[in-house]
Amino acid sequence: MKAEMIRILRESKEYISGQELCDRFEVSRTAIWKIINQLKEEGYVIEAKQNRGYRLLESPDSMEAYELESRMCTKWAGRNVSHKKETGSTNIDCKQLAAAGAAHGTLAVADAQMSGRGRRGKSWQSPAGESVYMSLLCRPDFPPDKAPMLTLVMGLSVAEAVKQYTGLPAGIKWPNDVVVNGKKICGILTEMEMGLETKEIQYLVIGVGINVNNGRRKMQESGSWEEAAEEAFPGELRDKATSLFLEQGEKEGKISRAVLVRYVMEAFERNYELFSKTLDLSLLMESYNGCLVNKDAGVKVLDPKGEYTGVARGIDKGGDLLVEREDGEVKKVYSGEVSVRGIYGYAQ
Secondary structure: OHHHHHHHHHHOOOOEOHHHHHHHHOOOHHHHHHHHHHHHHOOOEEEEEOOOEEEEEEOOOOOOHHHHHHHOOOOOOOOOEEEEEEEOOHHHHHHHHHHOOOOOOOEEEEEEEEEEEOHHHOEEEEOOOOOEEEEEEEOOOOOHHHOOHHHHHHHHHHHHHHHHHHOOOEEEEOOOEEEEOOEEEEEEEEEEEEOOOOOOEEEEEEEEEEOOOOOHHHHHHHOOHHHHHHHHOOHHHHHOEOOHHHHHOOOOOOOOHHHHHHHHHHHHHHHHHHHHHHOOOOOOHHHHHHHEOOOOOEEEEEOOOOOEEEEEEEEOOOOOEEEEOOOOOEEEEOOOOOEEEEOOEOOO
């Protein structure tokens, strides 16, 4: 009910009368009044005028389930949201939801994530209120060998969402790191649960972490972009990671995490459905390669069998990176345990 009330108030250009809300939800005036007051306590700025009703003036930067659900315009992605103030890992939360029978498209989110994991098991703690920590549950009906490509589908979706919402030049460092101006703003981890006997996919969980307003609080305190960036990404991280706030460079600006999640869900639903038509990336290759920051640029391939350099020529329909070596041979690079770095830095 909260999500639908916020949606109605947000979408209305006029005041909504208390009686109209009563009629829509089939509840008493007292029930409406209580919900309005709860929303005010949670940071929503709602104007109330006698004989006119209620009008929403401002929403908080909230990741509560009802705030996210009130913004969703998708058919299935992110329509059902589970929110926690703090969690060990949204991927673990999403797996638990899946085991309990949660539907395809269910989204687990948290304000703070204390035991996040990345590629090769790297772990980190994530501060509250600054970034997006979410995991999306998918219940596909395709073979397990197709599942890894969904990591690239999500990477493309995040890059498209960031560009659409913020206008920042988001790109992809193969296979699934989203970068802005050569620095990482998003990491993605996909995990799969298989049936013991059927060997079919029971479900997939795609975990996404996006640096959104990191550095903003320090910027408000000190007025120094240098100090804000150093606090948000200390030491060696400064050269590799950034946030949307820092890259946008607007001192008073604040990016709504909920709005960004909405754009990501819309992009992923669209791209997932294109992927499902062919069960490969043939319909998404052009878009993906258009976002690939090191396409036609020099790269170093860190292969356990032996490092080599070459020029990245984009991905094929299976999501493998095509690297042209100095002798003209084009090699397929599989994500797995192989890493690719730019010749001159993390991304390029």
